[in-house]
Amino acid sequence: MTTTMLPLTEKFLLTGREYLRVSKDRSGRMKSITQQHDDNARSANQHGITLLEPYTEHEAVSASRYARKARDEFAILMADLETGRFGADVLVLWESSRGSRRVGEWATMLDLLEDGEKLVHVTSHGRTYDPANPRDRRSLIDDANDSEYESAKTALRIRRDMAARAAEGRPHGVCPYGLRPLHDARTGRLITWEADPDKAPVIVELFERIRKGHSFKALERDFAARGIVNRRGKPFSGPHLREMATKAVYAGYRLYKGELIEGTWEPIVDRALYWDVQRILSEPAHKTRAQRPGRVRYEYTMIVRCDVCGGPVGIRLHRGRGEYMCQDKGCVRITKADVDQIIEGAILGYLSRPDVYEELVSRNDSVEVATVTAELAKLRAELQKAENESPMTVAEARMFARLIEDLTPKVADAETRLRELTTPGDLVALIEPGADVAKHWKAAPVSARRKVAAILLTPEHLGEVRIARSPVRYRWTPAAERLVWRRAE
Template structure:
């Protein structure tokens, strides 16, 4: 398989050694797994808290072109520490046929691996939040002095030597022009056309758009008000560019001119996308919508083969099928015995696969090499070789040594703490406490636990990520499983209830865990 490497380090106490270590381990991993590396994507000094990284986006674009088959990364947090973005990016890669290989986190290609991966993603998000607390503390200290915090400087200002805002004589006239034109009654479109025709640009050097213009028109900094999030507000802390009378007149005009956004054609979110399959032909069912004579919009799932006249399965209402699936998923995660069983199996996978200490060893080796280089440089200086170059090199080695020591301490701490069965149980118990009316919670429940849902005319078969592999179960395997399945012991069955259905059975076979719902 053709593979690419994606490597990243943040600007926080990390350096080029981190990239070199990731690349070296990735090449070693590729060699042992019969992967051919055809390209390397590297983002230097880029945070993992969002995916707006040049090389990362280039990698996603190349994946969409089917340029490679596999992606090798150090850990889940190389993709990002924001769960929503991680899920979206992983979906995009999977959609384009790209398999992700983690070097330092041996995640099995099984349903237990899905749960383990979700736990690791949660721990990465927690680690990221702890890491960013120190940065936010420093930003709050700067904000208390009305200083720039890095991302809050608007067009029209520069940052002075003391990190305070000062008026930029080159761009401040653009701000005044915008306020003047809007106060005189010009529309946003007219102002944008005027600014771009004059070659005037935003702070990032881009042409003006509706969003950038609206942000500029609502920024209180232009009347001297310093604002940091919702925590700090200081009047007269910045030299003003716009007169208060003009600013407040514009605010009233904005409110008057703003139109309510139309929601009639808003796109519905289909929770069972790629998981709902037809019980007649086994093909995927996709979300569609239609408007009735009364103007009400209805949402359905329908079989993709129906359009080609190859299947006669009737569409099913989205609200009904999603509600039914969630009902049984919630019942599943509320069973203590079953959760303990899942946690134990997941933990055993973790113990078997995550005993690798190569990352810590590579950091230790890099530290030893840095200390050796420092010793050689000291020897040269003692021999009388001392100039600006040796001084700069010594400073560089000292910085590298501190970065490596910090990274090594963090790596050893993570090894010492490790992942415990209690962590997985805590993670699983959180599902039982979720508010199923919340859209994000519903998505997470289905993503983590549901493998596939087959809809027949007289029954619905739910398969859960429980054991076996994580590929979607086929219709043939479902029909075979219904014949050979074994009813689970009562201790591992959630409480039986009729609800709005005639009943159900919960049983397992070598492939998966089934819930058979009779309609």
């Protein structure tokens, strides 16, 4: 069923449908869809083919196995060939690589064309091929082999270039908020990134306020009220601010395949501050909805407990004053202000001790902390990459699901280990050497004070605080006599 140039008397006896696609390659031969169609129309006219409705990819998508996006129109073409809805005699391609740069995919298409007794016209060849003809089929398969080989060479070169740039710490991708690109004045090529004088202070403030215990919801409201907006001119959302707070780029790092590499740009956030924030974000209070900062009004509720039943203590108003009261059974009641004064005095006295500062802060400077921190950063990067992948097939989806399932507990284990090795950032921010701890405590948001209380009011530190019943019923007893401090033996 091989066809060649038809006599003039037999012109336009065949119908054809084009598959039009613009690739992402930067070769000089790349043509627009309109240019491809014009070439196809001239060639079809010479070979007696009447063109019908084309299959047109409206986005530039690759036909290689390295493609990230699916070719929607190609999938429709394959389905039409398989079900007999193709509705023409000839598939018209500007060049064979427009169809596919994957040998297996190309061979499948040729099989469907042969089964349906369809032809392939390649405009750049000036020929019409019959997939049922062994010589024609071999020519088309050879083209596919060549296209796949060129794609593989290009992909390898790109990977090598990317690896080389990563090893040098050179910037990659879209320049993030807070930085700006620095180009060579003569060539226009990107040299590195540098701090944006208008936006970098916003990033520094973001990190500093997170370390002080401010919630993302509070930061979102404050930035919006001050007119601080993202590049699209819209207010920052809490989730966006959280994502920005995890970016190693602000600490001068280039992230490549989970590895942190020294960047060629200067950090706009001090690295000690960056790692403090990463530790804070990995703490349980930033993981569960109930414990998120900004969702609590009191420092010690649900931390202080009833000494009678062991249940949590909450707040109630009685005659215009706040009282702590057993939440479960109402076993105990006591004036809130009296208890708060005692607990706050114990916390501030403890944090003001020089030996406490030395003992707690020194835990953050060990080699083991640095090792676990680096491993956690790598695992988080791998997990984020797996979660953001767009699988092309069911097999790929299953593979990424297994990878996510494997990485998630590893990230959790590393976070737990880091918490065991380090002092939480909220605590570090309150006990800076030479600082007025009481002043910092008053200035800190309730969410930060609550997190510190949850750490210190435990048997391992100051002791778990419990409220006992008054020894004599209906007689007032000082709060100091009713507080029980349960410490570890």
